[in-house]
Every structure is written in C-alpha cells, then in structure tokens.
Amino acid sequence: MKKSSFWTFVFSLFPGAGHMYLGLMKKGASLMLLFCLTIALSGFLNLSFLLILLPVIWFYSFFDAMNLRNVPYEERMAREDHFLFDMDGLLNKDWKVVLKRRHLLVGIICIFFGAWILFQNIVGPYLYQLSEIMPWLYHLINSLPTILVATAIILLGIYLVTGGKKKYTVHEQDDQDYVEYGGDDHDTK
Structure with missing residues (x-):
C-alpha cells in the first residue's frame, strides 16, 4: 500500500511519527522516545547542552522518513523493523x-x-x-x-x-606475561 507524500511529510514533522505512519513502529517509537527523553533529561538535570542533540534527532528522523517514503512498499515491509538501540535484545532477556x-x-x-x-x-x-x-x-x-x-x-x-x-607488583606482572616454550611437536632429524 502506497503511503501519501503529504501525510508522510506532516507526520515526519514530529520525530518518529513519520516512521510509524510508514509502518516502522519500533524505529518510530524509539526515535520519539529519544527525542522526548532528551528534552526531559535536559530539563530535569538542568543540562541545557543536551538540547544540541534535538536538531540532530529531528533532521535524522525527518529525512529518514521522507527517504523511506520513496522505497517501494514491499521492500520497506521486507526490511526488519528494529529499535535504534537494540532494545530487542534487552527486552528478550529475562528481566x-x-x-x-x-x-x-x-x-x-x-x-x-x-x-x-x-x-x-x-x-x-x-x-x-x-x-x-x-x-x-x-x-x-x-x-x-x-x-x-x-x-x-x-x-x-x-x-x-x-x-x-x-594492581600487580612488578614480579607478578612479569610472571603473567611469561610463557614457557614447550618445543616443537615434530621430531626433526
């Protein structure tokens, strides 16, 4: 199913929403979470320098979604939808x-x-x-x-x-680096 260029553009204005519209839910959710978490952490921890990441996240999300819009639907759906930071591996572990x-x-x-x-x-x-x-x-x-x-x-x-x-003493460190030569396994005559 071909997605509308107009709606892709509109949804891409908010990081992650364009990916969700295109059917890439995990990637879209992780981009949205990353964007919102950056705002929350910069406010809560009073670390305003984190705000420099917002344009990077926004532009990446926007242009990635717009480029994915041009990929044929079958090829886009054949791609694996994954989280940005391998959250699959983390969530599949026993908590x-x-x-x-x-x-x-x-x-x-x-x-x-x-x-x-x-x-x-x-x-x-x-x-x-x-x-x-x-x-x-x-x-x-x-x-x-x-x-x-x-x-x-x-x-x-x-x-x-x-x-x-x-921490090692000089003698202990030398012993660990020392490997005794055992000779060849072949008998040479």
Missing part, C-alpha cells in the same frame, strides 16, 4: 536476571528518583520562600540533580582510571 546483575544500580536510581519526587512535592512549595531569604541555598537545592549526576560521572571516571584495573 529478573538483569535486575539481579544490576540490582545495586537499579536500586540507587530508584532511591534517587523517589527521594527527588518526595522532595519536590513536600519541600518544593516552600523553596520559593527560601529563595527570598537565602538565594544561594535555593540555587544549591534547585541544582541538586545536576550536582549528583556530575558527581556520579566524576566518581565513575575516577574508578575507571584507577580502581578498574587490578
């Missing part, structure tokens, strides 16, 4: 196994977001009054998600640079 392996990380993320939601709903209404009394404290509290994420990134970097390697 209990993933949670067991990454339980600490998932737990920390849940605690962080839960505490932040409670903080915003309980303490948030009183923050405006605090801004008039102590503006520096208001700014510090308002920047808390950004500070925590930046600290976590720095700590991860430090761990990867120093703690991620097993």
Whole structure:
C-alpha cells in the first residue's frame, strides 16, 4: 500500500511519527522516545547542552522518513523493523536476571528518583520562600540533580582510571606475561 507524500511529510514533522505512519513502529517509537527523553533529561538535570542533540534527532528522523517514503512498499515491509538501540535484545532477556546483575544500580536510581519526587512535592512549595531569604541555598537545592549526576560521572571516571584495573607488583606482572616454550611437536632429524 502506497503511503501519501503529504501525510508522510506532516507526520515526519514530529520525530518518529513519520516512521510509524510508514509502518516502522519500533524505529518510530524509539526515535520519539529519544527525542522526548532528551528534552526531559535536559530539563530535569538542568543540562541545557543536551538540547544540541534535538536538531540532530529531528533532521535524522525527518529525512529518514521522507527517504523511506520513496522505497517501494514491499521492500520497506521486507526490511526488519528494529529499535535504534537494540532494545530487542534487552527486552528478550529475562528481566529478573538483569535486575539481579544490576540490582545495586537499579536500586540507587530508584532511591534517587523517589527521594527527588518526595522532595519536590513536600519541600518544593516552600523553596520559593527560601529563595527570598537565602538565594544561594535555593540555587544549591534547585541544582541538586545536576550536582549528583556530575558527581556520579566524576566518581565513575575516577574508578575507571584507577580502581578498574587490578594492581600487580612488578614480579607478578612479569610472571603473567611469561610463557614457557614447550618445543616443537615434530621430531626433526
């Protein structure tokens, strides 16, 4: 079934919707999620530099959908519809196994977001009054998600640079690199 050029154009104005209109639901949903998640993260974490990704995502989505419109329907449907970031592999895994392996990380993320939601709903209404009394404290509290994420990134970097390697003494390292020559298996005469 041939899709309308006009409707492809209209739907392509929002990232992912054009792909969905053309029948590529997984690719369209992942583009839409990526676009919206970039906006949400840049706002929530106060990382405005992430907004530079929005035009890239938008233009990619728009031109990809417009180019796919010109591909014959049979060929377009023969292509495998896939998520942008191999979410098929992630979703096909047993979620209990993933949670067991990454339980600490998932737990920390849940605690962080839960505490932040409670903080915003309980303490948030009183923050405006605090801004008039102590503006520096208001700014510090308002920047808390950004500070925590930046600290976590720095700590991860430090761990990867120093703690991620097993430390050897010079003697142990030499022993691991040494491989004894066993000789040839052939008898040469």
